[in-house]
Amino acid sequence: MNSSAEPVLNIRHSNISDAEQIYTVVRDAFSREEEAALVAAVRQAGEAVIELCAFLADELVGHVLLSPIRIEPHVDLNCLGIAPVSVLTRLHGNGVGSALMGRAIEEARGRSVDAIFLLGAPAYYQRFGFQRTHIGNEYGATDAFLVLELEKGCLAATEGTARYVSAFSDTGV
Numbered sequence: 001m002n003s004s005a006e007p008v009l010n011i012r013h014s015n016i017s018d019a020e021q022i023y024t025v026v027r028d029a030f031s032r033e034e035e036a037a038l039v040a041a042v043r044q045a046g047e048a049v050i051e052l053c054a055f056l057a058d059e060l061v062g063h064v065l066l067s068p069i070r071i072e073p074h075v076d077l078n079c080l081g082i083a084p085v086s087v088l089t090r091l092h093g094n095g096v097g098s099a100l101m102g103r104a105i106e107e108a109r110g111r112s113v114d115a116i117f118l119l120g121a122p123a124y125y126q127r128f129g130f131q132r133t134h135i136g137n138e139y140g141a142t143d144a145f146l147v148l149e150l151e152k153g154c155l156a157a158t159e160g161t162a163r164y165v166s167a168f169s170d171t172g173v
């Protein structure tokens with residue numbers, strides 16, 4: 001029996017009624033509007049493949065979005081990008097981001113995704129198995145462009161540039 005008064009973190013798929021709270025959480029996490037607008041634009045375009053929300057009691061405190069990544073020139077792999085991942089600023093450092101990442105990876109695995117890309121701090125994301133990749137990206141990032149191959153070795157013989165869906169360039173993120 002859980003006798004603790006600490007609220008339990010609950011993660012579930014988002015639904016349309018979460019949209020307003022998600023916007024608030026993403027804006028708070030990044031201290032600006034752009035990423036929140038990006039999430040709304042990706043969803044509006046029907047390109048939110050996996051979208052998860054974290055709740056403490058009834059409060060939406062974290063969010064993660066995964067959308068398709070295309071590797072150009074055409075590579076026939078099922079790839080997703082994690083972006084953005086957001087946790088309410090006042091709750092940073094309490095494990096919410098890690099719990100969202102873990103669940104996102106699990107969900108992607110369940111959908112037979114070959115590889116997940118992200119742009120972020122290697123010191124944080126390497127704990128989930130992300131590593132530097134030889135695959136290029138449209139942002140010209142080097143050390144910060146990371147991959148997790150769920151299908152081990154799937155990118156070994158692949159060259160190319162990873163592209164996020166158009167909402168990323170449209171919103172300037």
Ligand SMILES: CC(C)(COP(=O)(O)OP(=O)(O)OC[C@H]1O[C@@H](n2cnc3c(N)ncnc32)[C@H](O)[C@@H]1OP(=O)(O)O)[C@@H](O)C(=O)NCCC(=O)NCCS
Nearest residue numbers: 029084085086087092093094095096097098120121123124
């Ligand atoms: C990044 C973020 C989602 C992490 O969520 P969180 O709930 O604070 O993360 P956790 O509590 O699970 O993990 C905290 C750990 O991550 C580390 N961490 C967080 N952001 C980091 C960063 N940018 N670089 C390196 N380490 C980072 C913390 O130092 C801490 O390390 P420790 O476990 O060794 O003490 C959250 O800080 C956030 O919303 N940041 C603003 C938005 C953002 O930058 N998102 C990522 C890019 S899309």
